[in-house]
Amino acid sequence: MSSDKPGLVEMTWDPITRIVGSLGIHTKIDWAQKRVVECYSTSSIFRGYSVFMKGKDPRDAHFITSRICGICGDNHATCSVYAQNMAYGVRPPHLAEWIINLGEAAEFMFDHNIFQENLVGVDYCEKMVRETNPGVLDLANRTEAPHAGEHGYRTIGDIMRSLNPLEGEFYREALQVSRHAREMFCLMEGRHVHPSTLYPGGVGTVATMQLFTDYLTRLMRYVEFMKKVVPMHDDLFDFVYTALPGYEEVGRRRVLLACWGGLNDPEHCDFTYRNMATWGRKMFITPGIVVDGKLVTTDLVDINLGMRILLGSSFYDDWEGMDRFVTHDELGNPVDARHPWNQHTIPKPGKRDFGDKYSWTMSPRWFDGTDHLPLDTGGGPLARLWTTALAGLVQTDYVKSTGHSVQITLPRTMTKPETTFEWRIPRWSNAIERNRARTYFQAYTAAMALHFSERALAEVRGGRTDTWSEFTVPDDAFSVGFTEAVRGGLSHHMVIKDGRIANYQPYPPTPWNASVRDSFGTPGPFEDAVQNTPIFEENSQENFKGIDIMRAIRSFDPCMPCGVHMTVGAGKTLTRIHTPHAFSGES
Template identity: 80%
Template sequence: MAPKTKAAADGSGLVEMAWDPITRIVGSLGIHTKIDFKQKKVAECYSTSSVFRGYSVFMRGKDPRDAHFITSRICGICGDNHATCSVYAQNMAYGVKPPHLAEWIINLGESAEYMFDHNIFQENLVGVDYCEKMVRETNPGVLELAERTAAPHAGEHGFKTIADIMRSLNPIEGEFYREALQVSRYTREMFCLMEGRHVHPSTLYPGGVGTIASVQLFTDYMSRLMRYCEFMKRVVPLHDDLFDFFYEALPGYEEVGRRRVLLGCWGALNDPEYCDFTYANMTDWGRKMFVTPGVVVDGKLVTNDLTEINLGIRILLGSSYYDDWQGQEQFVTHDPLGNPVDPRHPWNQHTIPAPQKRNFDDKYSWVMSPRWFDGKDHLALDTGGGPLARLWSTALSGLVHTDYVQATGHSVVITLPRTMTKPETRFEWKIPKWSNALERNRARTYFQAYAAAIALHCAEKGLAEVRAGRTQTWEKFDVPDEGLGVGFTEAVRGVLSHHMVIRDGKIANYHPYPPTPWNASTRDTFGTPGPYEDAVQNTPIFEENTPENFKGIDIMRAVRSFDPCLPCGVHMYVGPGKTVKQMHVPTGLSGLGG
């Protein structure tokens, strides 16, 4: 459990400030803080969500074949990730193995989604936090230094100084900001080529896809992919220059958004030569994914076994607006291998909403507290925004080896081939010292290049299938009267699992767990804060503004580095600020509270 920071014992106060909503996408994530301006750090943080969706409630009784169409509507941003994960769970429950070509097509669709979504978030959403206008408003001294600092990789990206990079990220008018918008257009086209419609796929089904595969299809995809590879050869060095500068300009900035290394990755992009979607073989085919699953604790790989990962998931209610389901029916007592399944596992979850007034001393959010049980502790894993956990897990496992990607055990080497104006380029993402805001953002950039490299591999494999005449893209199946399925993949922002129980040919229980519940979770039953809360608590304040004009940029950077997706609209509520007085605690009695 992370310690809860208290105000200084000399009677100084804390100032309450709230950003609600805090993100630039959809609008229900609130970050509520108590800030110690004398110590220049965040003392307390609470993450809230004002929205109850209830998908797990109304999925009951539905035809299982509709699951992916319904659950893709969970999100208007990464709906295809949900559809894909649901299809994986259905494949397991129905006992169907799609043709190889279908899986290569799905991989190409998902890779395009990573390229599209990470690009638009990195450059057009979180990038604004590092743009010239924002830095001018919050850290004018840093901007002055940026004007005098030459960009080390100017030859690769074309911007002479760090300030030039910052100006290029200014909303609407910035050169790089506008270019990224164009990139988001053709990467979305790449997705639509493979799965028909973005963001709710129209040609994705259990058993495969309805896409008509042809040489022309892959050619159209590849022409756009090579444009993207050319783009990434500028993006990676640009962001390296920008993020490295913040470490140099603001000593101690590594503490912004930093938390203990507790990373979860559920793996993504199956290799059809090994994946048969059976639970019995899940450990083996999971390790053949092109993004390797894994739980990383304090920098060490705890497991990359999907079966172990599945069995370790626990759903704690903590400070969320739900009643406990203890004493309710347990749908699954043992998995297909005979391993016992915990009552708090998603297969056994009952969703019992209990709306009430928000109380930060008790219940304060609609987000539950997923945890991963390692046999001793309920770990508050985060996704590192998605890419940090994915690259860290893949690097440590050292299992991915293609012509374009090599996982070394301590890094990931990415090779992008020669493009229109740039030669073959090699990037190496190395495991960083910290899990913090800047490294989450940096990993997002490198993973864009990683997704492009894996797409090159999958496109070559898919094209080989077409040229060999193996053009089948769907395998028929029957829905069983009784069935069990789990799908694992990576949504853009991190871990995604869909857990389904079938009875009498209908869905008896269905629980999707995307990255948001993991990252935005509340304090759990044991009092452990969720990742957003933990990352913001104790974050130092580097902003140069006074409390009266405080914008909270360091707090925003900490939260947005996770690529939060509860949310949208950048509204901020500060008002005059409310000072919270705390009683003086006599020496020796601090452990008793204040």
């Protein structure tokens, strides 16, 4: 902590995430105004997958890229398989796609549950609030929970106590639930998080009635759990707005949301580029880009062609003037030199300088014809629900998008009746609403898993048990896979030359969310969301924890392995000094 003039304090949290410690947040705070005035997001590691994928057999791509992340590796494997299916011209059997959807739905349920309840929840638990906002805790203890009859906690203070790490009742219950969700994934794809039965052309899973029965047994436990979770979190998040007027400004930024769509409908998805706009709109998570509340496109071809990779403040040399791998797409549209298909990854390490280059994360942007927009994923669920709600295209027995909301119906379970929740488009894209959306999206994917189970069982009962289609690898091809990783939009862009990978660029949500100031000087979403965030913490400057900044960043569900990784070689010692914060699990 330091200051360059009275009232302006420099504060750094590095690392910040509770999962992987490679994200640094560097701020300048106007202490007199209790507001962040400047923020820089840094990632200190370089992975280089786009470098060493060159020359590999494209059939190995999903096995290799799964290792990009030890948290959402199956999302990468799935996205890679989608890109390979397009390149090879293969369409898996319907049953295989339902199985993949069931696996991905289980991953959403598992990951969102453990992050929301066991990591984000700690930011709002009784121990944390006691340290940072004791006045808020006093009010919480006196405030009746509006939905106590549904979740069992009489006051907001009781909810906060249930979130205390390791000790809280709800904290422990959520850990057990995440175990069931992980088992559901393994039933479908063999291993978590690096699937062992997922391949281009389908899956190696042996589809039986018993397989889906085992999945459904666990799924119904999760469905019952969600009938408690949704009203409990609504009570907690609504209370924060009431207890701290103005809290809607924490983590708030312009509504610039990106969703690449997910959970394909095998009745429509043929994995061809020429039909991608059509089958993309049939996904069970609707792709789209929302700008200032308006859904500007749901066309995956437009989304793909609008991608631009800018460098700006990141540690790379530009590839301007180098050969393009792809000049036009299959439909004859020109492909920009800064599109991922044409990207050359040229790392150039250097000393961190906030006036120049300071991070290994590039700056993906979406070009709308006029501006390079710094889209964010809303942590994943906020963008997914927002685009799906506005598009109004998803209509199943369990989930319906209305044009302004998403209705989620969960059937009767062991102790709870049929329940319908409705996520409504919020007024803000901020920390609280990103977290709230994550809760509703857990219910969304549970409901969708019921639909997928029914369709998969219908295939088995009808004797359509094939789960894989043959294919051949072409000598030359280029393709793209689109899906939603847990934290947001994920795309894999592949170019094949002479039967080998000539270029492979995976773009997970991390570089979109954690990007740095680009070549136009535009800050990335983390930076933008923290800048101008007000400080509500009651502690003095000397005891400041930075909880409001933590909540802003963690609402995006940051997971930095998908950013970058670097080795410094043998014999070099790095010394890191940072400001620790309460209950971070860091040292």
